[in-house]
Amino acid sequence: MKEVIKVQAIKKTYNAESIPVHALRGVDLSIQQGEFTALVGPSGSGKTTLLNIIGGLDAATEGSVLIDQQNISQLTDSQLIDFRKEHIGFVFQAYNLIPVLTAKENVEFVMLLQGKSQAERDARVKDLLGAVGLSEQIDRRPNQLSGGQQQRVAVARALASKPKFVLADEPTANLDSKSTADLLDIMAKLNREENITFLFSTHDQRVIDRAQRIVTLEDGAIISDEQNAIGS
Amino acid sequence: MIFKIAWRNIWRSKLRSFTVMGSVIIGVWSLSFMLAFFAGFIEAYVSSAIENDLSHIQLHHPDFKKDKEVQYRLKDIEAIEKQVTSLDAVKAYTVRSLNNGMLATATGSRGVQIRGVLPEKEAAITNLDQKITTGVYFDATQKRNPILVSKRLAEKLNLSLKSKVVLTFQQANGALTSAAFKIIGLYQTGNAIFENLNVYIRQEDLSRLMGETAMIHELALLLNKKDAIEATQHYLSQHNDSTQVLVENYQQISPDVNLYESQMSVATYIMIVIIMLALIFGIINTMLMAVLERTRELGMLMAVGMNRSKVFLMIILETILLGVIAAPIGLVLGFLTNAYFGSYGIDLSSYSEGMEKFGLSDVVYTHMQTADYLLIMIAVAITAILGALYPAFKAIRLKPVEAIRKI
Numbered sequence: 001m002k003e004v005i006k007v008q009a010i011k012k013t014y015n016a017e018s019i020p021v022h023a024l025r026g027v028d029l030s031i032q033q034g035e036f037t038a039l040v041g042p043s044g045s046g047k048t049t050l051l052n053i054i055g056g057l058d059a060a061t062e063g064s065v066l067i068d069q070q071n072i073s074q075l076t077d078s079q080l081i082d083f084r085k086e087h088i089g090f091v092f093q094a095y096n097l098i099p100v101l102t103a104k105e106n107v108e109f110v111m112l113l114q115g116k117s118q119a120e121r122d123a124r125v126k127d128l129l130g131a132v133g134l135s136e137q138i139d140r141r142p143n144q145l146s147g148g149q150q151q152r153v154a155v156a157r158a159l160a161s162k163p164k165f166v167l168a169d170e171p172t173a174n175l176d177s178k179s180t181a182d183l184l185d186i187m188a189k190l191n192r193e194e195n196i197t198f199l200f201s202t203h204d205q206r207v208i209d210r211a212q213r214i215v216t217l218e219d220g221a222i223i224s225d226e227q228n229a230i231g232s
Numbered sequence: 233m234i235f236k237i238a239w240r241n242i243w244r245s246k247l248r249s250f251t252v253m254g255s256v257i258i259g260v261w262s263l264s265f266m267l268a269f270f271a272g273f274i275e276a277y278v279s280s281a282i283e284n285d286l287s288h289i290q291l292h293h294p295d296f297k298k299d300k301e302v303q304y305r306l307k308d309i310e311a312i313e314k315q316v317t318s319l320d321a322v323k324a325y326t327v328r329s330l331n332n333g334m335l336a337t338a339t340g341s342r343g344v345q346i347r348g349v350l351p352e353k354e355a356a357i358t359n360l361d362q363k364i365t366t367g368v369y370f371d372a373t374q375k376r377n378p379i380l381v382s383k384r385l386a387e388k389l390n391l392s393l394k395s396k397v398v399l400t401f402q403q404a405n406g407a408l409t410s411a412a413f414k415i416i417g418l419y420q421t422g423n424a425i426f427e428n429l430n431v432y433i434r435q436e437d438l439s440r441l442m443g444e445t446a447m448i449h450e451l452a453l454l455l456n457k458k459d460a461i462e463a464t465q466h467y468l469s470q471h472n473d474s475t476q477v478l479v480e481n482y483q484q485i486s487p488d489v490n491l492y493e494s495q496m497s498v499a500t501y502i503m504i505v506i507i508m509l510a511l512i513f514g515i516i517n518t519m520l521m522a523v524l525e526r527t528r529e530l531g532m533l534m535a536v537g538m539n540r541s542k543v544f545l546m547i548i549l550e551t552i553l554l555g556v557i558a559a560p561i562g563l564v565l566g567f568l569t570n571a572y573f574g575s576y577g578i579d580l581s582s583y584s585e586g587m588e589k590f591g592l593s594d595v596v597y598t599h600m601q602t603a604d605y606l607l608i609m610i611a612v613a614i615t616a617i618l619g620a621l622y623p624a625f626k627a628i629r630l631k632p633v634e635a636i637r638k639i
Binding site: 052055057058077078081082084085086090092094096098099100101105108109110112113114157161 | 233236237240241244528529532533534535536537538539540542632633636
């Protein structure tokens with residue numbers, strides 16, 4: 001299998017000058033193409049920080065992150081924005097859709113930034129919203145959708161750019177059981193059928209149960225990394 | 233898509249957008265009205281000065297300007313009149329004999345400028361016949377020595393119709409002479425300075441009393457169009473001996489008129505800057521609120537790959553759109569207001585006493601050039617962009633990871 005993400009000796013210290021807080025204390029992690037991985041651990045264990053660093057949203061104090069063998073730690077801010085646009089999909093806990101755009105336009109947005117043609121955009125939007133079960137709601141704006149539906153649009157948006165992997169930070173934290181189950185079904189299906197790599201942080205046992213691989217963080221360090229036989 | 237997002241964003245908070253648009257509308261409207269009002273004000277002042285006193289062009293002996301002595305007269309007046317009558321641009325002209333003298337009454341005396349005029353020609357150029365509020369204008373039936381004084385001067389000197397006054401002035405040979413005149417009419421021009429100083433008598437009376445005929449000190453021209461002033465002035469200067477004839481336009485004759493006209497453009501720019509400054513701070517405040525409220529959303533946009541220049545453009549575009557909607561409304565309101573007051577005028581009669589002292593009439597007709605509307609549009613566009621710059625910079629300085637965390 002191909003290694004998509006390689007995290008090497010990542011350390012992250014906040015307030016290094018005054019009262020240092022060590023969010024990550026030397027993390028090594030390798031994610032292969034097609035893996036469905038849950039990053040678990042108590043609050044403050046460093047899950048979100050690690051996801052942000054892998055996603056190029058935050059810089060590590062030490063260590064490096066290689067995406068498809070490219071060291072993103074060396075990229076400038078504007079290069080990182082372009083890199084994220086082309087290679088990384090994001091799903092946020094609070095959905096973070098653009099409120100003034102419809103579901104279709106939200107999914108289309110990243111492809112527009114990539115300069116994709118109208119035909120290509122239309123086809124992909126149709127496929128993706130179909131895959132997340134929202135073919136009927138494409139013209140609705142986020143405030144006309146339930147939380148679960150909004151998060152499914154967010155998943156479709158994350159996949160629109162054909163990223164190398166999708167990072168999801170607590171994607172089910174704001175969802176009820178039914179919506180959580182639906183979302184996990186969709187993510188697992190995309191992972192299984194289209195070999196899409198998912199890395200998500202979660203507290204939610206229902207999500208952890210569905211992961212194929214469970215990486216546990218505590219106090220900024222990985223304390224276990226195991227395969228989950230019953231996942232997905 | 234950026235345009236679409238920007239357009240929809242401005243309707244997210246309708247109250248806020250309407251507040252910005254309202255301030256732009258009021259700013260543009262008040263600016264166009266104020267500019268038109270001041271332009272009308274100046275125009276009225278200049279027109280009044282041209283009509284009552286200056287005309288468009290005047291010819292004098294070059295030394296008359298320095299010392300208003302009677303010997304500094306226009307010598308070959310027939311030749312000059314011939315030139316003037318040959319010009320198509322000339323609407324009317326008149327010649328005047330001028331003499332500084334003393335007007336004495338039973339109760340007091342006062343220094344005046346005696347204007348010896350040709351009644352018909354004077355009426356054609358200054359409408360003096362229509363400015364008689366009491367009594368009559370000169371006509372052929374009157375006997376010797378009729379005089380017109382202003383109503384204002386008459387009140388000051390306690391004079392009325394048929395009162396006798398004595399004028400004392402210099403003759404052509406330098407000797408002083410006095411003669412009694414009877415008031416046949418009181419005139420009113422609305423310009424207090426002019427009214428306090430000038431009395432009108434017939435040229436024939438003045439010439440006779442001065443002991444010489446056709447002693448002309450001034451030739452005043454009224455043109456069909458203001459645009460023809462430069463060419464006419466140039467023509468008359470070229471065709472006359474500059475040591476004998478000085479040709480001046482109204483701005484040269486009266487520097488205060490020139491000052492008013494030139495200061496108008498300065499005042500225009502100052503007003504634009506003041507109103508636009510107030511507008512800039514309003515826009516900065518509102519757009520900054522819009523940016524701060526959307527911190528998380530802007531962070532997300534940058535997280536998913538929208539580069540900073542596009543975020544910057546989006547914020548600028550939102551502000552420009554608000555301006556593009558509001559400015560034309562303000563301009564239309566301004567245009568309608570100016571059209572209304574341009575036809576009916578603004579009655580400032582309650583302040584007219586003070587205004588007349590400055591030679592201003594009490595009704596101001598608003599008046600604005602098309603170019604000034606364009607100037608306002610450009611000023612609003614620049615204001616909108618300047619007002620949006622700080623919020624837009626604030627937006628692109630956000631760090632996605634911190635912005636997304638904001639609740």
